[in-house]
Amino acid sequence: MGQKSAWNGITLWASLLFVVILGFSRLSYGMFLPGIQRDIGGSYSQLGMLGTINFIGYLVGTLCLPPLISRFPDRKHAINRTTSFLLGLAMIGSAFSDHLAQLGLWRFAIGFLSALATVLVLSISMDAVRPAEQGAASGLIWLGGSAGILLTGLSAPFTIDPSHLQGWRYAWAAMGVFGIAAAFGFAVVTSKRRQGSSSSQAEVKTPDQQRVKVYRLLFSPEKLLFLIGSYFFFGAGYIIYFTYLIPYLVSRGIPALFAGLIWSGIGLAGMFNGWVGGRAIDRWPSGYTLAAGLSLGTVGVLGITTGNLFFTALGAVTIGLVSFITPPLMTTSLLRRHVPHRAYAACLSIATAFFAAGQMMGPIVGGVGVQQYGLQFGAASGAIFMGISAGLAGLYGQKQRKTKTRDLHLGA
Template identity: 70%
Template sequence: MDLGYKSAFNWITLWASLLFALILGFSRLSFGLFLPGIQREIGGSYGDLGMLGTVNFIGYLVGTLCLPPLISHFQHSKNIINRISCLLLGLAMIASAFSEHFIQLGLWRFMIGFFSALATVLVLSIATDTVQPAERGMTSGLIWLGGSAGILITGLFAPYIIEPAHLDGWRYAWLAMGIFGVLAMVGFEMVTRKQRFESTQFTQLESNSREQEQVSVYRLMFSPNKFLFLLGSYFFFGWGYIIYFTFLVPYLVNKGIPSIYAGLIWSCIGFAGLFNGWVGGRAIDRWPSGYTLALGLALGTIGVLGVTTNRILLTSLGAVIIGLVSFITPPLMTTALLRRYAPSSIYPVCLSVATAFFATGQMIGPMVGGWVVERYGLEFGVTSSSLFMALSALFACLYGKKQGELETRTLRSESMNS
């Protein structure tokens, strides 16, 4: 049966964006905002707290690696797997609010990472499958900006969450976020149930065997002439951005900045990211190139360096630049580039491979960042993220170069054949 494509602006995209407020803004990045409150109540050094972040991303990596075999065994159950993943993610967020010690919180952070990895790929895949191919970059942007909205919302509640007088503020926040996530899952399920999906759209690879399918995916993803440099860019972005988002608020609090201002800076990142999703989606639809991705990453590197000035105004301006051009941009552009150039039949598996690289970077980042903070201080720790952002931009440029060379060869081949 034919699939009736929708425009980027539809109810499925809206509910997917609301889910991404949970998947990205609430479950993943709110941890950095809540660090001061968690440290006051549960204790631990920044190295210990960084390890909790690493545990979360170990779960994210495990979930990403589990997804390809999972969808291979349940080829026509994408919606069911997504429904279960989003529900358990919301419930894990609720449960984590009742943690009393490090081990308990670490276990819940692992589960949150695991289920958010499944939900990230599945929500994106389900939503973009329904949209016209020419608008899939915009769709990815609209979905990813839900994460920015999540950051914006948590920042507005920062004074209550991180003030010493409100010891349990982070618990109530995570409880509310988990409930919101469950409701968003119900809404997404209702609108997708009305949409007609092709029964074989998930991972059928024509008449190839499962072994041949895996070989073709990995040859595509690890070829220097295809997606290898894009994977490298995504890996270093995951490493760099998570250091910045984990230790920015502790740095601001340590500088003696009032919690209301720290929350406003955090909210500014999320507010700027709302425009990032729209601008980045438009840009990658119009200029689907690694160079487009590299530009945002380079500007983000400059934004991180605002911390080195030791001026709150320039630090805030740098945070806004990161929110505007290099917070949502790399994930949505990577998603859109894969959606455009990878065969649609293996797109979910390709996205899982890319997400595994992203997750590995995120897993290493908090651990290395925590070590740097313990050894050299919070300012140097936050600034260190600029190195990895710069490496991400470099790999994006290399991908753009290879992309251009491939297109040139293709044009020459077509002209010779004609």
């Protein structure tokens, strides 16, 4: 069975899984913070620390994956299947939390499992897609995360309105059930492809044949260092904004419906961007393409500093449109283009670890800003890291151009 186009059953089910892996398991937390605070207590600084615990779990998961794959190179599908099912169950379990410590343990487990699932689902899906369309396929898969945000936002009247104290619990339980169903669908379509392609892949069972020193690829300034750095600072910047945007709107007295619509606007714009961004990186596979989206996203974050609801909402939609899904999908695609096939899962896992470290740092920095200067400043501080991320992406694009020019001279 040969490679497929970007739009196929595997990428479709992967996208549905990403509704849970990104939109539900990770980013719904920021949306549900006001409801969680009313129900089980805690300050926004303490609840922000639970966000950090989630990303500590995410970091641990990404660091565990490379040795796990090395130890069981033929069990990637089985590991992903188990991880995805457990993620759905952990979502359901978190809905029954009665205090912050208990919720923190669930958030750690969800972060750990979502990290494994993120890398494995992308790696398995990209193996099935023709190289020329892998950017578009990546966009379709990451689009699922935006769909998850859209659905989470639409639940706002039920999950963060004071009249529905337990609403966030029911929402997380339903999200977990959806995750189990999506994991089952993805397992079915990928097992069918494996059965059809097992004979053609029999010769690829030589793990020592193409051993690559991954660190030389990722940490060399002439290779991928600036791309990895950009991914780190993006993780810090976007998670600060997503953690404190809704609490800020609620503190302003914005009705739950309007706050939910702003959140859904990010998701709806991100769904559009997921497809367009994937095609853009296929056509212009450059750090400059990534830097453009991040720069506009930085401006979008600054919309919150105006204190005006219209400009805050416009900034949120701008982030969804050009710089929420764009950095992960473009980083995924650029890595796929510039690392050997056998090293891709390990490289993506390490890159995701840096992304996770940024997400781990973000809520801590944002929480300090909230404590010292209020929710508006805390949410807006994400623009600092987004701007640094854009600058590093631009430097990566410059290195790409120099390398391409040098290769042309050497070939002439």
